[in-house]
């Protein structure tokens with residue numbers, strides 16, 4: 001699952017214009033750490049598997065998204081951010 005977005009306010013503050021998030025749902029074991037870390041971006045389905053909130057703004061929560069990926073015990077979350085700075 002991939003979500004890319006752009007928010008002008010977050011862009012000015014962070015220099016990041018898009019954040020791509022991939023969740024490997026085959027790896028996810030449903031700990032919920034990502035939801036606790038970035039609750040505006042991640043949610044869990046009825047089986048506990050992580051997914052992205054449909055209208056989430058991962059640019060605004062970029063730092064938390066990276067933390068969520070780092071804290072995932074099975075490395076199911078991959079994050080890449082495109083910066084406006086070269």
Ligand code: SF4
Nearest residue numbers: 028029031032034072
């Ligand atoms: S932290 Fe990782 S294992 Fe836990 S719910 Fe999120 S994606 Fe799944």
